[in-house]
Amino acid sequence: MVPENYSQITEFLLLGFSEEQELQPLIFGLFLSMYLITMFGNLLIILAVSSDSHLHTPMYFFLSNLSLVDICFTSTTVPNMLVNIQTQTQVITYGACITQMYFFMLFAVLDDFLLTMMAYDRFVAICHPLHYMVIMNPRLCGLLLLVSWIMSVLYSSLQSLMVLRLSFCTVLKIPHFFCEINQMIKLACSDTFLNNLVMYFAIGLLAALPLTGILYSYFKIVSCIRGMSSAQGKYKAFSTCVSHLCVVSLFYCTILGVYLISVSTHSTHSSAIASVMYTVVTPMLNPFIYSLRNKDIKGALKRFCGMAAIKGTTVLGLKNSQ
Numbered sequence: 001m002v003p004e005n006y007s008q009i010t011e012f013l014l015l016g017f018s019e020e021q022e023l024q025p026l027i028f029g030l031f032l033s034m035y036l037i038t039m040f041g042n043l044l045i046i047l048a049v050s051s052d053s054h055l056h057t058p059m060y061f062f063l064s065n066l067s068l069v070d071i072c073f074t075s076t077t078v079p080n081m082l083v084n085i086q087t088q089t090q091v092i093t094y095g096a097c098i099t100q101m102y103f104f105m106l107f108a109v110l111d112d113f114l115l116t117m118m119a120y121d122r123f124v125a126i127c128h129p130l131h132y133m134v135i136m137n138p139r140l141c142g143l144l145l146l147v148s149w150i151m152s153v154l155y156s157s158l159q160s161l162m163v164l165r166l167s168f169c170t171v172l173k174i175p176h177f178f179c180e181i182n183q184m185i186k187l188a189c190s191d192t193f194l195n196n197l198v199m200y201f202a203i204g205l206l207a208a209l210p211l212t213g214i215l216y217s218y219f220k221i222v223s224c225i226r227g228m229s230s231a232q233g234k235y236k237a238f239s240t241c242v243s244h245l246c247v248v249s250l251f252y253c254t255i256l257g258v259y260l261i262s263v264s265t266h267s268t269h270s271s272a273i274a275s276v277m278y279t280v281v282t283p284m285l286n287p288f289i290y291s292l293r294n295k296d297i298k299g300a301l302k303r304f305c306g307m308a309a310i311k312g313t314t315v316l317g318l319k320n321s322q
Helices: 021-051 058-075 078-087 094-127 129-135 138-164 181-187 193-226 231-265 268-274 276-292 295-321
Strands: 011-014 091-093
Touching: 011 094, 021 058, 021 078, 021 276, 021 295, 058 078, 058 094, 058 138, 058 276, 078 091, 091 094, 094 129, 094 138, 094 181, 094 193, 094 231, 138 181, 138 193, 181 193, 193 231, 231 268, 231 276, 268 276, 276 295
Parallel strands: none
Antiparallel strands: 011 091
């Protein structure tokens, strides 16, 4: 028997950060700026890697894929929020909400897997330098990426199907700026025990395994670096890991921070604000972290910008001559 307050759901309301109208232009400008910086920074990384043959190595292959995933990850939430602010609406259809939730989880898990693969790449490069190109061959890199995509698709499909089986009441307000799975489960009127069980088990498994892989890789890297006799060799080996360590720390610390805030305050509004750190800020900072401390990336960017400037000058000269 279905209770009377159950209904066929067609739409949800995304409450966002604030319902005060005077704050909406500020929120719009802030998120538009962060989104454009994210797009521009990550696109530059992809163009630099693809245009420079010196960067066609496993490390930069994974980095360019990370930049692509970060663009997609941010694009699942921010553009919809900006459109809602601009049109002064909070409505998102049921289908659009499920779709947004699916792709958000897909790219979040892919991010996690890519960071793990990059840690493994640094482990092989430092601990087995003579066999690096043999171990990290194009076939293995492609296979690792394919497995990551399959695992991510399976995870997000499972979670989405589990939400589709739920029945919702008439209260359809999501206190967030996107369709976050935990908030959607809380809105359900039907039994959510199985959903919570599957969600926390899958999240725990997919968080623990990659993090274990990253920690093990760096444990072996530190052991190898400590065994080096040359101080210059130690510095050079460690410097290749600094950017990745910063990105991994930012990724996991922000997620942990959001979890602790949601548990300690029990405030969905505070949780929504804190979630900006890993949904928007982390993808925005990643290209800067990798480019500012990486001579290869900076050199490739300079060459790419130089080539673009030369092509622009040539085209302009041809137009003027005509």
